[in-house]
């Protein structure tokens with residue numbers, strides 16, 4: 587990912603071949619005058635990714651073995667380290683996988699209210715299953731439940747965020763959280779999500795950098811603080827991190843550091859031994875296996891956005907705008923009808939619940955910021971028999 591203009595022929599990033607420098611610069615200049623949350627920005631088609639942001643929930647779980655093996659450790663500090671390992675590997679998928687060698691981040695499709703996504707992974711312990719739902723459109727919030735019954739491990743996560751433009755970069759403040767529950771130990775982990783910035787915009791090479799700190803707090807009283815730094819910060823190396831694992835009020839047990847898209851090592855501070863932690867380059871990510879198209883219904887993301895993404899894949903931008911408007915207009919009509927009938931949209935799998943647990947207080951203390959007063963909890967399928975005529979997209 588080079589930000590310099592370089593010598594000779596410029597490499598052309600995949601997906602960016604058809605974008606002219608002048609239309610890109612026009613968009614960036616336009617962006618500079620935009621105020622408000624960027625999810626409401628109507629971006630030109632050439633900058634759109636064909637993937638809905640709802641599907642991005644699955645990136646975290648693309649190393650299913652790291653996920654299910656969290657329960658294999660007897661000591662809580664080792665479970666905390668295993669959660670950290672899973673999280674650091676997930677970061678690479680969530681924030682860097684669309685930018686393997688160039689800055690090629692695009693604007694994901696903004697999921698419609700009630701959009702659904704289902705899929706699974708195989709693991710040595712059993713199936714890891716994901717159900718995701720767009721629980722809010724304005725501002726956007728996706729919620730997901732991931733569960734491995736055999737391993738007794740479940741996750742509730744949602745990704746609320748605020749974004750804006752500073753003149754040079756897009757910055758995103760993530761307010762959502764990940765929660766992991768381990769049945770066997772009756773233990774819950776709260777994970778916060780990093781602040782991100784989108785760099786390289788003026789060079790037509792957008793890629794994500796992380797900054798600030800995130801926390802993992804467990805009901806076992808173990809806490810991890812992770813500090814992020816990019817190029818130009820203290821370490822000077824891109825995608826660097828340093829994570830400290832400690833029991834509340836005590837000295838660190840483990841310190842892990844390195845590059846989250848590359849290699850990192852971990853030091854056991856008691857025995858003073860250092861060993862390899864992650865080597866991302868040698869790990870094979872396993873993409874989600876989506877539930878078959880014919881089984882999922884009209885609200886599933888591929889049904890909602892299929893026509894838009896296939897037009898995007900062909901660079902047929904005129905068709906993209908028509909199809910995208912159809913989806914968006916159908917949604918506006920639906921909201922209008924609800925208003926007229928005095929009904930509120932009913933979420934299918936998730937419910938917002940206030941959280942007054944002690945773990946939440948521990949997190950608030952560690953983070954020293956205002957954290958959300960509750961979270962989106964999976965409550966099972968509340969509408970198992972959906973009306974077949976209830977289409978999210980109406981083509982007239």
Ligand SMILES: CC(C)CCC[C@@H](C)[C@H]1CC[C@H]2[C@@H]3CC=C4C[C@@H](O)CC[C@]4(C)[C@H]3CC[C@]12C
Nearest residue numbers: 624633642691692693694745747756758784792
């Ligand atoms: C490509 C450019 C120039 C247009 C601007 C697009 C911006 C708004 C897009 C590009 C990549 C996007 C991010 C990609 C991944 C995630 C992780 C998810 O869990 C929360 C949203 C978040 C953090 C997105 C927020 C919006 C985002 C920053």
